[in-house]
Amino acid sequence: METNTKVDVSCIIINYNTSQFTFNAVKSILESHNENSLTFEVIVVDNNSKPEDYKTLKKQLNTLNSQLITLVRSKFNTGFGGGNMLGVQHAKNCKYYAFINNDTLQVTPNCLVVLKKFMESTPDAAICSPQMLDEHKNFRATIDHFSSLQREILKRATLEFLFPKTYLNRKKTYKNPIKVQYVQGSFMFINAKYFNTVGGFDTNLFLYYEESDLSLRLLKTLKKYNYLVPQTEYIHYKSASINRNIAIKIEQKIALLYHTEKHYGWLSKKILNSYFIVRYFLTSIIKPKYWKLWLTLLAGAPISKSLKHKQKINFID
Structure with missing residues (x-):
């Protein structure tokens, strides 16, 4: 301590x-x-x-x-x-x-x-x-x-x-x-x-x-x-401990939109989120794995969906 x-x-x-x-x-x-x-x-x-x-x-x-x-x-x-x-x-x-x-x-x-x-x-x-x-x-x-x-x-x-x-x-x-x-x-x-x-x-x-x-x-x-x-x-060596999958991509967008609203206001977040909704709708047509990201953006990418809230408490024997 x-x-x-x-x-x-x-x-x-x-x-x-x-x-x-x-x-x-x-x-x-x-x-x-x-x-x-x-x-x-x-x-x-x-x-x-x-x-x-x-x-x-x-x-x-x-x-x-x-x-x-x-x-x-x-x-x-x-x-x-x-x-x-x-x-x-x-x-x-x-x-x-x-x-x-x-x-x-x-x-x-x-x-x-x-x-x-x-x-x-x-x-x-x-x-x-x-x-x-x-x-x-x-x-x-x-x-x-x-x-x-x-x-x-x-x-x-x-x-x-x-x-x-x-x-x-x-x-x-x-x-x-x-x-x-x-x-x-x-x-x-x-x-x-x-x-x-x-x-x-x-x-x-x-x-x-x-x-x-x-x-x-x-x-x-x-x-x-x-x-x-x-x-x-x-x-x-860069990101040795991060497995870059769609969940990490979603986390990145949640964090970005949270950061945008915090520093630039609700309207900036709304504009940016709308841009991402259009962008990833088109991307998802070609790459279906992005539908999950698109749905998260459609819901407003709330901080409650962050990986932070999905962590479990574990103990070592």
């Missing part, structure tokens, strides 16, 4: 049936940080994985023999935001949170030290991120534009072409730190005070749009921004 003991950074990682990825991610953090100028901890939240995966993870983490690691298990799957918030509840009093996906590896030595120094020298920064790479260390887009009606209908490339100053080129390689709308949730280095002030992640969002929502609240409430810090890098 949270104590008065202070650390610079609390790293929070979620495991869901991918213990080997999680073990590798934790090991990578420990091995890549050797400077005495930074104190940190690693909190691993098991999001109700299968018993065998959890037990494997527990054994693997024990082999690291590190006092810096805390393993917490949730009795049900709380999703991305909920899992990270559970980790926050077990974090020490820290200056920064580093929310790091379990399918990542550190590339830059002492990355957390570099990010901490950047944040301390950038007063209007709430969140920063290293440059994301794929498993072959090739460039991968790390920045994105706020989820919105115009982004969904006009698409990112159109917005980047029409309004290049507002919508930065996501596929461009940047050499220096740059202010962006938001960074991907796979590695978010966040000022803990700002994060706590706005209430952290919205746990109504189970899997998608958490980083866009958080960044918008930080901007609206505190006038604080996201930055990409390309001098630092990390590898992201």
Whole structure:
């Protein structure tokens, strides 16, 4: 549980049936940080994985023999935001949170030290991120534009072409730190005070749009921004724990429409939902598996249909 003991950074990682990825991610953090100028901890939240995966993870983490690691298990799957918030509840009093996906590896030595120094020298920064790479260390887009009606209908490339100053080129390689709308949730280095002030992640969002929502609240409430810090890098295998099926597609649309109404109002949600109803009606004629998504949209894609409300409580013997 949270104590008065202070650390610079609390790293929070979620495991869901991918213990080997999680073990590798934790090991990578420990091995890549050797400077005495930074104190940190690693909190691993098991999001109700299968018993065998959890037990494997527990054994693997024990082999690291590190006092810096805390393993917490949730009795049900709380999703991305909920899992990270559970980790926050077990974090020490820290200056920064580093929310790091379990399918990542550190590339830059002492990355957390570099990010901490950047944040301390950038007063209007709430969140920063290293440059994301794929498993072959090739460039991968790390920045994105706020989820919105115009982004969904006009698409990112159109917005980047029409309004290049507002919508930065996501596929461009940047050499220096740059202010962006938001960074991907796979590695978010966040000022803990700002994060706590706005209430952290919205746990109504189970899997998608958490980083866009958080960044918008930080901007609206505190006038604080996201930055990409390309001098630092990390590898992201991307969505190792997500089986992309029609249920996940439905979850994505439910989250998007919830996010749209929350930040842009009922009318924007209605327009976007109507657009999706027409779009996926036509898609369903060709791909019948999309009928289920279309029916969900026709019902208004209520948050009550989220996977969040379908999780069961499980115990380990």
